[in-house]
Amino acid sequence: MGRKAILFHGTAAHPDVVWLPWLRRRLAERGYAVEAPHYPGLNVEPIATFLPKVLAAHTFDADTVLVGHSGGAALLLAILEHIDTPVDQAVLVAGYCTRPNSEDEPVLQEAYDWAAIRARVRDLYFINSREDPYGCDDQQGRAMFERLGGTQIIRDDGHFGDIDQPYESFELLDRLID
Structure with missing residues (x-):
């Protein structure tokens, strides 16, 4: 088995x-x-009903890298808490662990086992923007970083891609992933 990456799109989005x-x-x-x-x-x-479908659809091991954007990054917290083997890296782009705005966030758990999450990933990155239009901002990144450690990267770069923010490439991600 070689290196594997699983990329999770954000809310109301798709892989393309x-x-x-x-x-x-x-x-x-x-x-x-x-x-x-x-x-x-x-x-x-x-x-509670969505996560089992995701876990059943993928395999995770020490050569797996997880990348999530927005709601997909929030999903990574639940994945990491509930997998039974550690992965190599997780990169949460515009991620969050509490409601970032007034919208419902069914992707969030009511609580997290932060120690379990930390134990299941070798290297963690949180990339957030101070000017995220949805509230998935540097304070959300800081909240996760303070509970999990890893590396927090703060930019002034909106939502790192959105309907009105073309973001065709993301060189930083390519450099962060081993």
Whole structure:
């Protein structure tokens, strides 16, 4: 088994938006087996019923890298808490662990076992923007960083891709992933 990356899109999105196709190509060129599933139920279906479907659809091991954007990054917290083997890296882009705005966030758990999450990932990165229009901002990144450690990266770069923010590539991600 070689290196594997699983890329999770954000709420109401799909695997072919923003920098996801670019990152898929870059990682594949570097020898990664890349999965980029489409989950229309992300942040629509409650995490208690949604998470088992995600866990059943993928395998995780010490050579796995997880990348999530927005709601997909929030999903990574639940995945990491509930998998039974550690993964190599997790990169949460515009992630959050509490409601970032007034919208419902079915992807969030009511509480997290932070120690369990930390024990199941070798290296963690939180990339957030101080000017995120949805509230998935540097304070959300800080809240996760303070509970989990890892590396927090703060930019002034919106939501790192959105309907009105084209974000065709994301060089930083390519450099962070081993």
